[in-house]
Amino acid sequence: MTQLKYKRHFDAIIERVEKARLRLNDHHIVKIVAASKYVDAEAIEMLYAIGQRAFGENKVQDLVTKSEQLDALPIEWHFIGTLQKNKINHLLSVKPHLVHSIDSLELAHALNERLERDAMTMRVLIQINSAYETSKSGFLPEEVADKYAQIAEECPRLQLQGVMSIGAHTDERAVITKSFETTRRIFETLPNAKICSMGMSGDFELAIECGSNMIRLGSILFPK
Ligand SMILES: *Cc1c(COP(=O)(O)O)cnc(C)c1O
Numbered sequence: 001m002t003q004l005k006y007k008r009h010f011d012a013i014i015e016r017v018e019k020a021r022l023r024l025n026d027h028h029i030v031k032i033v034a035a036s037k038y039v040d041a042e043a044i045e046m047l048y049a050i051g052q053r054a055f056g057e058n059k060v061q062d063l064v065t066k067s068e069q070l071d072a073l074p075i076e077w078h079f080i081g082t083l084q085k086n087k088i089n090h091l092l093s094v095k096p097h098l099v100h101s102i103d104s105l106e107l108a109h110a111l112n113e114r115l116e117r118d119a120m121t122m123r124v125l126i127q128i129n130s131a132y133e134t135s136k137s138g139f140l141p142e143e144v145a146d147k148y149a150q151i152a153e154e155c156p157r158l159q160l161q162g163v164m165s166i167g168a169h170t171d172e173r174a175v176i177t178k179s180f181e182t183t184r185r186i187f188e189t190l191p192n193a194k195i196c197s198m199g200m201s202g203d204f205e206l207a208i209e210c211g212s213n214m215i216r217l218g219s220i221l222f223p224k
Helices: 003-024 041-049 060-069 085-094 105-117 141-154 173-189 204-209
Strands: 031-035 054-057 076-079 098-102 122-127 158-164 195-197 214-217
Touching: 003 041, 003 204, 041 060, 054 060, 060 076, 060 085, 076 085, 085 105, 098 105, 098 158, 105 122, 105 141, 105 158, 122 141, 141 158, 141 173, 158 173, 173 195, 173 204, 195 214, 204 214
Parallel strands: 031 054, 031 214, 054 076, 076 098, 098 122, 122 158, 158 195
Antiparallel strands: none
8 A cells, every 4th residue: 555545544544533532522632542453563653654653563573573673663561462571671672652451460560560670560451351251351240350459569669550352252242332331431430540441343343342442453454
């Protein structure tokens, strides 16, 4: 795709985001994180060139590689995948802007410990498995409030910013809506939570209508 065609494609997506946010209310602001896992550094640069600044990777190794390749650009890197404890050192070397996927107390403690050693802090979200799917990681809705408070108390190096969820894996709109609403309701009760990260290529408009203020778009942004 030429740059001009690509820009038109991107503008059309932004228009859809804009319409969805206005359906919620006109003060609602939505940030787009481009999930760049399907593409190489060159494609990231093309999207950067038309204004996108936040990019997310779901594998630590890919995040390290691409952030090194694109070191010259002031990209805001997000980590959106499941984090294994043995990859923490690698992840910290990138100093990501936000980690979306704290999914256990064990991980929170391990990350806190490493950050303490390096005298660093990190912005994080707590992942909620709001659709109760065994294939997904995250805290269950009924345990989030307690775990969030526990992490806030026991992991001072983690700067809790809010929550992340992946919508229910189904074509049934009502079921997806329910999973997003579950996350949004929890989000509203958590102290100082600012970010509600939910919505992907197939369900971002619905997620925004349910209160998401950060969407993670992958396949739709990078057409073949
Ligand atoms: C890949 C990925 C996305 C984007 O998925 P698309 O459906 O391609 O938009 C969002 N969130 C996470 C955690 C991902 O791994």
